[in-house]
Amino acid sequence: MPELRKDPIIGRWVIVATERSKRPSDLTRGSLTDQGIGLSAKPIKKCPFCEGNEAFTPPEVYALRKEGTGANKPGWDIRVIPSISPFLRMEGELDRHGAGMYDLMNGIGAHEIIVATPKHEAGTFLNDVSQIEKLTGVIIKRMRELSKDTRLKYVLIFKNHGKVAGGSNFRHEHVQLIATPATPKRVKEELTGSKRYFDYKDRCVFCDMLRQELDRDERVVAEQDGFIAINPYCSRFPFETWILPKKHSCDFHKMTKDDIKGFSGIFHTTIKKLTGTLGDFPYNIVLHTAPFRSRKEKGYWETIEQDFHWHLEIMPRLTQVAGFEWGSGFYINPTKPEDACKYLKGA
Numbered sequence: 001m002p003e004l005r006k007d008p009i010i011g012r013w014v015i016v017a018t019e020r021s022k023r024p025s026d027l028t029r030g031s032l033t034d035q036g037i038g039l040s041a042k043p044i045k046k047c048p049f050c051e052g053n054e055a056f057t058p059p060e061v062y063a064l065r066k067e068g069t070g071a072n073k074p075g076w077d078i079r080v081i082p083s084i085s086p087f088l089r090m091e092g093e094l095d096r097h098g099a100g101m102y103d104l105m106n107g108i109g110a111h112e113i114i115v116a117t118p119k120h121e122a123g124t125f126l127n128d129v130s131q132i133e134k135l136t137g138v139i140i141k142r143m144r145e146l147s148k149d150t151r152l153k154y155v156l157i158f159k160n161h162g163k164v165a166g167g168s169n170f171r172h173e174h175v176q177l178i179a180t181p182a183t184p185k186r187v188k189e190e191l192t193g194s195k196r197y198f199d200y201k202d203r204c205v206f207c208d209m210l211r212q213e214l215d216r217d218e219r220v221v222a223e224q225d226g227f228i229a230i231n232p233y234c235s236r237f238p239f240e241t242w243i244l245p246k247k248h249s250c251d252f253h254k255m256t257k258d259d260i261k262g263f264s265g266i267f268h269t270t271i272k273k274l275t276g277t278l279g280d281f282p283y284n285i286v287l288h289t290a291p292f293r294s295r296k297e298k299g300y301w302e303t304i305e306q307d308f309h310w311h312l313e314i315m316p317r318l319t320q321v322a323g324f325e326w327g328s329g330f331y332i333n334p335t336k337p338e339d340a341c342k343y344l345k346g347a
Contacts, residue, residue: 007234009205010193014234015332024277024343027238027318027335048084049172051076051118058082061112062145064138077131078138079115080177086111087178094151094181108151110179114138120172127272132264135175140260142177143253147292152179154187154291157252162282165317183291190288191308198307206309207248209233219337221344222269225262229270231337231344238319238335239278239344241270243312250308252289270314276347282317 003016048056054072062080069075088109096105116135143155159175160166168174183191197205213220213230221229221241229243243266245259255263274281289310325331 005234007232008193008197008209010189012234013330014236015330016235016336017332017334018336024239027278027316047120047172049079049113049115049174050120054079057113058084062138062142064134074118076118078134079118080138080142081113081115083111083113083176088180090149105181108181110146110152110155110177112142112177114142114175114177116173116175127268129264129268132268133260136255136260136264139175139177140253140255143289146179147253149179150294151181152292153181154183155179155253155289156184156187157287159285161284162280162317165282165284167282187288187291191291191304194307194309195303198303204248204307204309206244206311210244210246219341221273221341222266224266224269226259227262227266229266231341233337235333235335235337235340236331237315237317238333239274239316239340240333240337241274241314241344243267243270243314244309248306248309250290250305250310252287252310267312273344273347274314274316277343278316278318284315284317286313286315287311288313 002018005014005016006012007014046056047053051074054060054074058081059072060076060079060081063071063076064078066075066077088107088111090108090110092106092108094105094108096103098104114135117131139157143157146152146155156178157175158178160168194205197203197208201208210228210230214223214228219231219233221231223229223246226246227243228246229241232240232242243263245263249255274283287310290304290308293304319332319334321331
């Protein structure tokens with residue numbers, strides 16, 4: 001019998017199609033090349049992200065460099081550059097105004113590419129934990145810098161891997177950062193749901209969720225160094241996995257050095273478990289953290305530090321979202337999160 005499961009955060013329903021239950025081998029049967037995965041790991045002569053090809057990109061915004069090396073030259077570990085085709089631009093004013101019943105403003109924001117390694121490599125996302133630490137530190141540095149711009153409300157960090165997930169043909173490991181002048185609707189839904197739960201129970205919904213997951217241990221993929229990886233009860237996709245801090249925190253960019261080390265460790269463990277189970281699979285990763293808050297908005301965001309909890313969502317793209325999902329808002333997941341967790345724990 002299929003199950004309908006309700007997300008306790010935003011109230012969305014998910015159909016867990018138990019009668020169509022899929023094993024990892026059922027979900028990854030297609031050609032890896034067709035999924036945009038099985039590409040050569042050899043350096044591409046004109047890959048703009050490779051060390052030595054800095055001239056192929058816009059001037060860097062920031063770089064973590066070896067001592068004595070100059071900007072826009074070899075010698076970097078992590079490099080941040082503006083997108084060559086940005087969705088939003090930093091130049092100009094917001095100019096919020098109405099057009100009859102409609103609202104609009106200028107496309108102000110930032111769109112940056114964070115190149116995660118100078119090496120051109122295909123395969124799993126950053127096998128080196130120390131490199132993940134460096135990458136996380138640079139992401140936090142960029143978020144803190146952009147938070148100073150009063151025009152910006154939110155920074156979304158995301159990664160697309162594989163053709164079906166919108167990944168780049170370059171196959172050089174990178175993460176994207178987009179800063180927006182408004183809080184994204186998906187994040188607002190979580191903020192609203194979290195506040196509603198807190199107003200009713202005086203507790204963070206994410207903290208309650210983690211306590212129950214740890215107590216029952218049906219969907220806990222990994223737990224280490226103050227962080228936890230779970231297959232959410234209302235997983236939208238097969239093997240969807242979230243990483244959260246066990247200690248309550250709403251702002252990703254306020255992590256300490258020890259937090260960064262712990263987060264990098266569990267991220268590495270989780271990705272290794274997923275690739276060990278699913279192979280080099282297509283996926284999207286998104287970070288949901290609290291919006292930037294100004295002093296004048298203190299009343300509006302007065303409980304956010306108590307009711308919201310940042311989290312990283314890893315969403316394998318192993319099934320196709322079709323008409324029913326788009327039309328209804330329901331997601332259909334053919335793999336129970338509890339089953340997915342068993343496979344991942346054994347990886």
